[in-house]
Amino acid sequence: xxxxxxxxxxxxxxxxxxxxxxxxxxxxxxxxxxxxxxxxxxxxxxxxxxxxxxxxxxxxxxxxxxxxxxxxxxxxxxxxxxxxxxxxxxxxxxxxxxxxxxxxxxxxxxxxxxxxxxxxxxxxxxxxxxxxxxxxxxxxxxxxxxxxxxxxxxxxxxxx
Amino acid sequence: xxxxxxxxxxxxxxxxxxxxxxxxxxxxxxxxxxxxxxxxxxxxxxxxxxxxxxxxxxxxxxxxxxxxxxxxxxxxxxxxxxxxxxxxxxxxxxxxxxxxxxxxxxxxxxxxxxxxxxxxxxxxxxxxxxxxxxxxxxxxxxxxxxxxxxxxxxxxxxxx
DNA sequence: GGAGATTGTTATATACGATGACAATTCCGG
DNA sequence: CCGGAATTGTCATCGTATATAACAATCTCC
Numbered sequence: 001x002x003x004x005x006x007x008x009x010x011x012x013x014x015x016x017x018x019x020x021x022x023x024x025x026x027x028x029x030x031x032x033x034x035x036x037x038x039x040x041x042x043x044x045x046x047x048x049x050x051x052x053x054x055x056x057x058x059x060x061x062x063x064x065x066x067x068x069x070x071x072x073x074x075x076x077x078x079x080x081x082x083x084x085x086x087x088x089x090x091x092x093x094x095x096x097x098x099x100x101x102x103x104x105x106x107x108x109x110x111x112x113x114x115x116x117x118x119x120x121x122x123x124x125x126x127x128x129x130x131x132x133x134x135x136x137x138x139x140x141x142x143x144x145x146x147x148x149x150x151x152x153x154x155x156x157x158x159x160x
Numbered sequence: 161x162x163x164x165x166x167x168x169x170x171x172x173x174x175x176x177x178x179x180x181x182x183x184x185x186x187x188x189x190x191x192x193x194x195x196x197x198x199x200x201x202x203x204x205x206x207x208x209x210x211x212x213x214x215x216x217x218x219x220x221x222x223x224x225x226x227x228x229x230x231x232x233x234x235x236x237x238x239x240x241x242x243x244x245x246x247x248x249x250x251x252x253x254x255x256x257x258x259x260x261x262x263x264x265x266x267x268x269x270x271x272x273x274x275x276x277x278x279x280x281x282x283x284x285x286x287x288x289x290x291x292x293x294x295x296x297x298x299x300x301x302x303x304x305x306x307x308x309x310x311x312x313x314x315x316x317x318x319x320x
Numbered sequence: 321g322g323a324g325a326t327t328g329t330t331a332t333a334t335a336c337g338a339t340g341a342c343a344a345t346t347c348c349g350g
Numbered sequence: 351c352c353g354g355a356a357t358t359g360t361c362a363t364c365g366t367a368t369a370t371a372a373c374a375a376t377c378t379c380c
Contacts (some may be wrong), residue, residue, distance in 0.1 A: 015320070016242035024240075025228030026289050027221060031296055032202040034312055036217070037319035039199050040242070042192040057196070058367090061187060068185030075327060080184075082176035082200065084369060089328065111327040111376045129186050136191055142317055151314040152194055157302055158311070159197035160175065218336090235358060247337055249359065271345045271358040 016040050031158075041139060049135035050128060054098075058083070060132070062091045063117070063125045066101055071114035073106075100124060176200050191318075201299060209295035210288060214258075218243070220292070222251045223277070223285045226261055231274035233266075260284060 016037050018024070027033040046057055055063075058081060065080050066072065072080075078088030092115060095101035100121030103113040117125065140148045176197050178184070187193040206217055215223075218241060225240050226232065232240075238248030252275060255261035260281030263273040277285065300308045 014242060017320075019236075019240055022225070022232075022236070022240055023228035025224045026293075027224050029312075030292065031300060031308070031312060031315075032199075032206055032217065032292070033221065034315040034319065035195065035199045035202050038315040039192075039195045041319045042195050046192055056367095057192065061193065064185045064187050065182070068183035072182075073327075076179075076182070080179055080182055082174060083367095085326095085328075086330080086370085087368060089330095090367090092328095109327080109377070113328075132190065132192070133186075140191060140318065142320065143314060147314055147317075148191070150310070151318065152189075152191060154303060154307055154311040154314070155191075155194040155198040157307075158300065159194065159201045160177075160302065216336095233358075243336095244338055245357095245359070246339085246361080249361090250336090252359095269346070269358080273359075 015044060042136065045135045045139045046132055049131040053124075053128065055128060059091060059094060060128065062088075062095065063100065063121065064129070066095070066115045067117050067122065067125055070116050071104070071106065073109075073112040073114065075112070077115065095121070175204060202296065205295045205299045206292060209291040213284075213288065215288060218251060219254060220288065222248075222255060223260060223281065224289070226255070226275045227277050227282065227285055230276050231264070231266065233269075233272040233274065235272070237275065255281070 024033075043057070046060070050060070061081055062077060065077060069076075074088045074092050075085050077091070078085050081088065081091075083091075092101065092103070092113075095115075096103060098121075099118055102116050102118055104116055106112050106114045143151065184193075203217070206220070210220070221241055222237060225237060229236075234248045234252050235245050237251070238245050241248065241251075243251075252261065252263070252273075255275075256263060258281075259278055262276050262278055264276055266272050266274045303311065
């Protein structure tokens, strides 16, 4: 453990561009593929917004969830993020290691920890949310504001 | 090597559901998060459509690209998919190992292999494309046909 | 009070893709 | 043409992010 700041290398640091002269065949008609390309684009946007902070999308989501639900357990955090308990714990370890989050014993359940943002965590998160939202708006500028809202609605509907 | 059919375990085999009583805070307003949730939903759809075939999304994309661009090199395949040459080679190894694709020497460049779908590959791919498209339509039935088209357009625009 | 579920924790396994090196081959400036 | 630079496939190795399985402590409920 005790890794250095962690270079935090994303899986893909380049956008998936359409190569001229290449036929994409059936992929052009499939939602799954477009979804993936769009997601890579947004991932790069996120990466630019959080450069050097060592914050990955799951870590970011975890911080946001903890802020919005003070005192929630690691198990619940994992359920919300759709990952296993063990993974949620690693996330919590990271947040605690950075002093962004504290684990406090819960009165109602001695098994579980309650996760709480520290002042430091709240400040960092606030700044980060703003940066991520700003970068996202820059990318989404290709869409109009109403198109952006429509996209959000359709994605939500699709995800169920 | 020579693994059995490969259980092909996806990273997430459960949808990311919204938990009642949990506040998602800033995530609700961010495209990146909705994009991810939608992508997990489509990934599960893909998984259902290809159950037991050992076909993953990158493998599927590779087959589609090879079919649409017979004779392309492994490097080009990697560039199209947005992965490194070494990864494209593993993909090609898998396809060749399953006798879905053949490597043929190219007349114009003795360094590169040309990738070509075999008859077997063509048949399997055709069936798979139909199954994936059908499952996708089932999921996208939550959207109307015009909404689906609109979503595809917005994603394309966003990915640039 | 006790059986069974839940929580946190740890160890272990696996999958994926990147990086960096290498030889063979091709490209290109002079 | 010739020789250095770039490209292609290949391989070995690494890092990251998951999952699974086991365990002790604790809670729930009958």
